[in-house]
Amino acid sequence: DTGVSQDPRHKITKRGQNVTFRCDPISEHNRLYWYRQTLGQGPEFLTYFQNEAQLEKSRLLSDRFSAERPKGSFSTLEIQRTEQGDSAMYLCASSSTAGQGFGNTIYFGEGSWLTVV
Amino acid sequence: GNSVTQMEGPVTLSEEAFLTINCTYTATGYPSLFWYVQYPGEGLQLLLKATKADDKGSNKGFEATYRKETTSFHLEKGSVQVSDSAVYFCALSASGTYKYIFGTGTRLKVLA
Numbered sequence: 001d002t003g004v005s006q007d008p009r010h011k012i013t014k015r016g017q018n019v020t021f022r023c024d025p026i027s028e029h030n031r032l033y034w035y036r037q038t039l040g041q042g043p044e045f046l047t048y049f050q051n052e053a054q055l056e057k058s059r060l061l062s063d064r065f066s067a068e069r070p071k072g073s074f075s076t077l078e079i080q081r082t083e084q085g086d087s088a089m090y091l092c093a094s095s096s097t098a099g100q101g102f103g104n105t106i107y108f109g110e111g112s113w114l115t116v117v
Numbered sequence: 118g119n120s121v122t123q124m125e126g127p128v129t130l131s132e133e134a135f136l137t138i139n140c141t142y143t144a145t146g147y148p149s150l151f152w153y154v155q156y157p158g159e160g161l162q163l164l165l166k167a168t169k170a171d172d173k174g175s176n177k178g179f180e181a182t183y184r185k186e187t188t189s190f191h192l193e194k195g196s197v198q199v200s201d202s203a204v205y206f207c208a209l210s211a212s213g214t215y216k217y218i219f220g221t222g223t224r225l226k227v228l229a
Contacts, residue, residue: 004160031215042121042206042219043161056216091160095215104210105151106217108160 002026004109006092012115013082020078021112025094032075033106034067035091036060043091049075050097082116089113119144119211123220126204130197130227138192138223140181140207148209150174150183150190155204155222164192164205197227 005024013019025032030051035043046065047057051072061067064082069075079086089111095104124139142148149168153161165174170185179194190207207220 033215033217035219040221042208042221045216045218048215050215056214058216093161105163105166107163108153110158110160 004092004094004107006090006109006112008112009110010113010115012117015084015116016081018078018080019082019114020076021090021092021114023075023077023092023109025074025092026107029094029096029107030072031095031097031104031106032069033093033095034075034077035093035108037089037091037111038087046077046090079114082114084116087114087116119148119209119214119218121207121209121218121220123205123207123223126222126224128223128225130225132199132227132229133196134227136192136194136197136201136225138205138207138225140190140192140220142188142190142207142209144188144209144211146212147185148211150181151208151210151217152179152181152190152192153206153208153219155206157203161206197225199227199229201225202227 007022033048034046037043049069064080067077091111093106093108095106120143151166152164154164165176167174167183173182204222206222
């Protein structure tokens, strides 16, 4: 059973460029999450999907950010016109809808580090 | 709104010392509570969880009890090891939402 995988693990980009991150969740999980984590802080929720539907978005997800999960499997997070304040680790996580409902464990990938220079 | 408050770190202990990391929460209803651990350069891993009041979660010698009366979920370990050095995050999942809320993390350093 493979875990959540994210690609790329590290990305350095110039301010103003677009970047895209990919996440492959655990295969049987139909719920997928994106979080952002900056140094010394806990993960901050960005958005989540159930299957292909994006059900909730944070105010942190400005109009430069877009996330998709077109076939209910992998997901992409795109950041357009990057700014230095976007430098962070972008974490993907997934969970099942079976069992405990709101108490389900979410499983994280190792994250994608973004540095905007 | 829902929130989690953790004690600030770093917490520095000698090997075999007793560990407590405090976590309190604010939430409507009956949230589920979690502790995650993050080792350097890695993502977060679930350490333990509790889904209802008075439940005790435990794993790898770590324990935490869901105390609704004090809205707390303190993490404890009787004897820490150098390999326990990491950042520990308390989190909640509130009823009616699948958005997990995390604390700011507590860095633990264990010295040999």
